[in-house]
Amino acid sequence: MTLGHGRRATIRDVALAAGVSISTASNALNGQGRTNAETRDRVKRVAEEIGFRPNALARGLLSRRSHSIGIITNDTYGRLTLPMTAGVSEALVDHGVSVFLCATNNDPRLARLHLEALLDKQVDGIIFTATRLDLAPPVDLSSLPMPVVYAFAEGPDTSVSFVPDDSQGARLAVEHLLSLGHRRIMHITGPEDFVAVRRRAAAYRACLDGRGDKGEVMFGPWGEDWGHEAVRRMLARPEPRPDAIFCGSDETARGVIDALRDHGLSVPADIAVVGFDNWHVVAAQTRPALTTVDMGLKELGRRAGLAMLDLTQGKPVPLGIKALGCSLVVRKSCGAV
């Protein structure tokens, strides 16, 4: 019985069973101090036998490290949070650090409640993450007695933040289209008040500068409907029509692809389409399957987790906002001209 029923074995039980004092048991188990090799082995064997595992609460009380951190997110339905949390956890689990997940639903009361619980539990640090980069935490995180890391969110300059490199991601998409020979590339994207949307649009324009025409950006609501609507507007206008469309999200791209088909245009033969997000349920199901930009959310979480680990160990971590590269996932929605 490794895990055991009833009362858990304590170091006292180990010491008793091994016929040594508690501190010797502790020393032996932790490899601290000078311990006779034979004693150490015996203690370790006994500990194993009775299924002893040190009480992390007691340890934490003494060391002031709870080996747990909190993630505060505003995301309940989780296309962004879960891969990111998985990445964070992956980076930390080998170090015995567990992750409290706190979904605030953007409610300040809930956020405060969660934060207080985290503080009471002496978490070693807090990671804040959100569904959009330019969203402030629903509760003040600026003067906490532990490190704070922002993942998929932009904290103050004096903190550590990880975000996807939207500019580079957009460049990836546009340059892919350019390299295939497309020259009239349009950008159909989300609402202009999202900083990510503005960055992608700016990068798109910069890429086109000098090559192709100067492009055109259509801002609109997220979602498939907007893809349909944007295509309708686009086709209602005089020629020449674009030979490629870079979409600000996979959902929009799906709407665009469906709308193009409805209008008798073929993807990728008549017009190429690239998306953004690599949200599998959408991108893998468009017809044809969607070439799109992947923000590497899991890796982003992993990086945030590693940074947190360094911070909790007092190691220096570069402050400021670190933009992590995106990658292009090539499927079937683009072809050469």
Next chain:
Amino acid sequence: MTLGHGRRATIRDVALAAGVSISTASNALNGQGRTNAETRDRVKRVAEEIGFRPNALARGLLSRRSHSIGIITNDTYGRLTLPMTAGVSEALVDHGVSVFLCATNNDPRLARLHLEALLDKQVDGIIFTATRLDLAPPVDLSSLPMPVVYAFAEGPDTSVSFVPDDSQGARLAVEHLLSLGHRRIMHITGPEDFVAVRRRAAAYRACLDGRGDKGEVMFGPWGEDWGHEAVRRMLARPEPRPDAIFCGSDETARGVIDALRDHGLSVPADIAVVGFDNWHVVAAQTRPALTTVDMGLKELGRRAGLAMLDLTQGKPVPLGIKALGCSLVVRKSCGAV
């Protein structure tokens, strides 16, 4: 400064500042024992002023309750886990209980690692959840020193489990179609080795028994592609064709709807379609928007959380598998005959 920098205030600081002993401070703050009203108020005021919050580690060490639980899931990309976790958390946060989220990715090594971390941290309980009902935990949970609750998973009879009522959900869908006058209702669903798939199919058949024809079930892989393929097969056969299709998932339903349109059939005019999942990104975006069954995952999580709360407080909780009702979300994909 409510949250404070640097060293956290302890009950010692409160006692000192209030001019009482530590134990009096403790009594006053917790309303235990006999305490002079005036003293109590003073202590409380002082505690508030210096931003005292009791150290949950120290408390837990003494009370053997850490006020935290663990959720172990095999789900990384989270269409199921996150709403459920949100529900669990919602039920617990008001009681000061925080939730460790452990994504195992079905890897026994990872599961074991997470479980050990949870045990070390003296969690008050563990909730296991999965992407399908008939998935066994990747690590043995049967003899843990704390309660285990299964959410969207079926534990042993001697444990507490919450699952969606797939039979009732399927009945909801089929009876809706029957009430609209449909009589030739077909069922296009997922792989037969999923217990949920079998239950829905059985309920579908039972509903049709005596009314309409005896129906037909097409099992296949999950996903939109299967929806297309199933429709192709269905239309390749001799008349009469169904007047309604009940799909085992929203993704399949989306494939079905798209395929029907491709074949010149109109939804809902020519044929009605119902889905299962109410996965918003899919169901709200089909054209027309999908009428579908909602499993109430958040509520399921909430129920699991409440059960866990009772268990940790030693209250009796009915053992066995509790099936929670689904609801029908009516959108535009069904019409009367």
Next chain:
DNA sequence: GTGAAAGCGCTAACAC
């Protein structure tokens, strides 16, 4: 009513 003392499980000085 209040405070001294013991102890939750563990680690770290410091004697021996």
Next chain:
DNA sequence: GTGTTAGCGCTTTCAC
């Protein structure tokens, strides 16, 4: 090398 002692922050007898 090993054991004794003190103490992390808190709650809880139990004298006074």
